[in-house]
Amino acid sequence: MIYGYIRVSTDKQTVENQRYEINNFCERQNILVDKWFEETISGTKKVDDRKLGKLIKKMKKGDILICSELSRLGRNLLMIMGVLNECMNRDIQVWTIKDNYRLGSDISSKVLAFAFGLSAEIERNLISQRTKEALARKRAEGVILGRPVGSKSAKTKLTGQEEKIQELLDKKVSYSAIGRILGVHRVTVSDFVKKQELETQGGWTKQ
Incomplete structure (x- = not known):
């Protein structure tokens, strides 16, 4: 097939130019497209979230995927290489018109796939290195990274249970009993209530 x-990428762009290029190419090669897949979506979207991902999964060994250029497969090199690697692993050929690539299971394609894979690894390493250098520079500038020492997250095990706790307190239920009901320690309940009292200026019932 x-x-x-x-x-x-946008509704303002037309699919007709790409369709024209592909049809012209197929006429010169004396072949016909069996099925078309069109989508309006950013190339930065994950392949699995696009029609392209579903198409590749349904394609079989020996099938050919034709597109106007490699950039139609993805916005960045890493994404494009991922698509090509998946296709070549499954013996699916990828033909592009402007780039004039014929990627299949032949030795040239395997060499190219190796180059793609190596480039991907280099790109990942560069990104990792740039991140480490940026963090090191921030530390050198005195910027505190991460949560300050001794600080606590605003969220606790009881976050979102305020109304239920207030209802139990209104019924004169003890902290110990509330803890058993909610699966936490009595001290956790006590600390949570005290914190909420401070934030709401005494809006909670005390025990």
Whole structure:
């Protein structure tokens, strides 16, 4: 099966230019597209969230995917290489018109796939290195990274249970009993109530 894949980023772009290029190419090659897949979506979206991901999963060994250029497969190099690697692992050919690539299971494609894979690894390492350098620079500038020492998260095990706790307190239920009901220690209940009293200026019933 031969599949024609067309992707545009916005509604303002037209699929007709890409369809025209693919049809012209197929006429010169004396082949026909068996099925078209078109989508209007950003190339930054994950492949699995796009029609392209569903298409690749349904394609079989020996099938051909034709698109106008590699950039239609993804916005960045890493994403494009991921798509090509998946296709080559499944013996799916990828043909592009502007780039003039014919990627399949032949030795040239495998060499290219190796180059793609190596580039991906280098890109990941560069990103990791840049992140480490940025963090080191922040530390050198005296910027405190992460949560300050001794600080606590605003969320606790009882966050979102305020109304239920207030209802139990109104019924004169003890902290110990509330703790058993909610699966926490009595001290956790006590601390939570005290904190809420401070924030609401005494809006909670005390025991």
